[in-house]
Amino acid sequence: MMPTHETYDVIVIGAGAGGMTAAAVAAAEGLHVLVIEKTAFVGGTTAWSEGMVWIPANAKMKEAGLSDTIADAVQYLSSTVPETANAGLRAAFLTRGAEAIAWLEANTEVRLQSVKACPDYYPERLGATSGGRVLEPAAFDGTGLGRAFARLRPPLPEFTLFGGMMVNRPDSQHLHRVGRSLRSTMRAARLVSAYALQRLRSRRGTTLHLGNALAAQLYASLLARQVEVLFSADVEALSMQGDRVSGVVIRHGSRDRPIAARRGVVLATGGFSHDAVLRKRYFPAAAGFVSVAHTSSTGDGLRLAAATGAALNTDATSPAHWVPASLFRRADGSRGVFPHTVADRAKPGVIAVNAAGRRFVNEALSYHEFVLGMLRDGNGEPDRPFHLICDRAFLWTYGLGRIKPFTRSYRRYVASGELIEAPDIAQLAGKIGVKPSVLAATLASYNEGAKEGRDPEFGRGSTIYQRHLGDISHKPNPCVAPITRGPFFAMRIYPADLGTAIGLKVDAQARVLRADGTPIAGLYACGNDMGSIMNGNCPGPGITLGPALTFGYIAGRHLAEGAMTFATTPAVATTSV
Incomplete structure (x- = not known):
């Protein structure tokens, strides 16, 4: 179905969290909005995510009896994001983040709740908190979407039970x-x-949680405000009227069609995680080509913006936010990518080893820091192997990767090569290609301290964040236990990205900038199309969705406050990144 109008007030390209937020805000402010989505579903990578939203000094912290101030957050970010680049955007985020959440809850179907026990990733730093800065979506009843529920991207099957229970x-x-x-x-x-x-x-299942609930809340907000969503459509180009973006040219089926935007266009296409050319240009060689982001994230927004003279923020400390991931094949033959975020790495009784069979990192660090350790150890080699090692007791109690706890038979995982099993450490070493004597020495060294709950080599379990990820019922250290009883298991893990940090330069109003710092009239960006305000650092859970919602809100409000500008005979911007 083609759009029902030739002209809208606002056109949003991409139906992830940032894009749907911008659309919902603009529509709630009375604007006529069209969302263009290249896939058949709304939700983007958000629908697969844990849905955490990092917003310092939010009102729900006070309601929960937790204290925080903007000054504390500034102090915390000064050490975890020490670069001066994007300082103005971080200030805008801290100033308007809590405002954005309060406005969304008052004016849309978005409902978030405080996560009281979820520490910042560097809790020893000044200004850190032990919880409350992270918000999560409240449960959402998918039946409220009616027939449109079929348009909500399902969660990854590996994060559901019994074929669809969240x-x-x-x-x-x-x-x-x-x-x-x-x-x-x-x-x-x-x-x-x-x-x-x-x-x-x-x-x-229709009881939705995590990022799927957030995507559903935002989609419900669009439906309630009669926002049109055009599915399975590609934007071929941005239209220009002088130096102003005035609309888009879409390809839907076999037809090209121009659509005008009176006030502006918002780019929210999800970054470039699956664009091989841009990955090779900006990612370190050791990162390889594994991504947890949705496959639709192919840099569309960046290429469209480049044709208008937009500038990229390439000064990021890291070009992406990282997570270790394991690979597997689903029953239908599709490749699965499982992000090892919080479920297994920090639990007592597992270690990570490099290609030499030695530990290389504190396994209980944040997923971003863990992969930075992999990249340092990788020495620029894109296929350098890393493995998680555990015994049967660990596998039964905590699971590993997509293998859930209390799984009685591992036969199919072993047969597929996803899980490697051996009766003793020497044979396991042979199967993963390391010297048996080295892996045995690694285990012996780890186990010596683990018997007393210590990790002299890396200090695992030494912070409240690390202990939060461990098993609080395990004493004396919730992150450390010996690995002693066979059979033993290994699972290969890869450096993967959760989303790109390099993106378009924007100002505090989410307007896309040229290289000289001037805004391109009528063009906005949010989500991963916008360069990371954290410069590729990862100070806490939800530091992509927090800015995505905030700058989506900022873009929507700025568009609503702007003057009408009607497009007449636009030109088409054509160039490439």
Whole structure:
């Protein structure tokens, strides 16, 4: 179906968190909005994510009895994001982040809640908090979307149970205690019963959590305000009227069609995680080509903007935000990429080893820091192998990668090569290509301290963030336990990106800038199309979605406050990144 009008007030390209926020805000302010999405679903990578939103000094912290100030956040960022680049954007984010969340909750269907126990990634730094800066989406009933529920991108199947049941963080803890706690067992029974009823009416569970809930809330906000969403359409070019962006030219099916935008166009196409040319240009060689971002993130927004004279922010400390990932094949033959964020690396009884069979990093660091360790150790080699090593007790209790806890048979994972099994360390070493004597020495050194809950080599479990990721029921150190009883297992992990940090230069109003620092009239960017305000650093959970919502809000408000500018006979901008 083609758009119903030739002219809109605002055109948003991309239906991820940033784009849908900009569209919802503009529409709530009374503007006529069109969203153009290249895939058949809304949600982008957000729909697959954990949905965490980092917003310092937000109002919900005070409601939860937690203290924070902008001054504390500035102090924290001064050490975790020490570069002067984008200081103005960080100031805008800190000033307007809490405002954005309050406005969204008052004027749209977005509903977030405080995560009280979720420390910043560097809790020893001045200005850090032990929780509250992170917000998460409240559960959302997908049936509220009606028939449009089919247009919401499903979560990754590896993050669901029983073929489509989503579980939030508190309930996941109950599931871990099934059979050991009457309360948890009863809670699990209620969850499964509710899911069974939902499956009578839907192809998957309709109680949505995490990033899928956030995407659903934003989509509901668009539907409630009659925002048109054009699916499976490509934007061929931006239209220009003089030096102003005045609309787009779309390709939908076999037809090209110009559509005018009275006030402006917002780029929110998700960055360039899956563009091989841009990855090779900006990523370190050791990073390889593994990404957790959705495959639609191919740099469309950057190329469209380049044709208007837009500038890229390439001064980022890191070109992407990183996460270790394992690879596998699903039953349908598609390649799966599993991000090892918080579920296994920091738990007691697993270590990570490099190509020589030695530990190279504190396994309980943030996923971003963990991969920085992989990249340093990789010495520029794109296929240098790394593995997680554990024993059967760990695998049963905590799982590994997509293999869930309490899995009785690992046969299919071993048969596919995803999981490597051996009865002893010497044979495991042979299977992963390292010297048996080296891997045995690595295990012996680790186990010596682990018996007493210590990690002299890397200090694992030494901060509240690391202990938060561990198993609080394991004493004395929730992150450290010996690896002693065979069979033993290994899983190969790769440096992967969660999303790109290099993106378009923008100002504090989310307007895209030229190389000389002047804004391109009528052109805005948010999400991963916008250069990272953290310069590729990762100070806490939700530092991509927090800015995405904030600058999507800023763009929507600025567009609503701007003067009308009607396009007449636009030219088409054509060039490439």
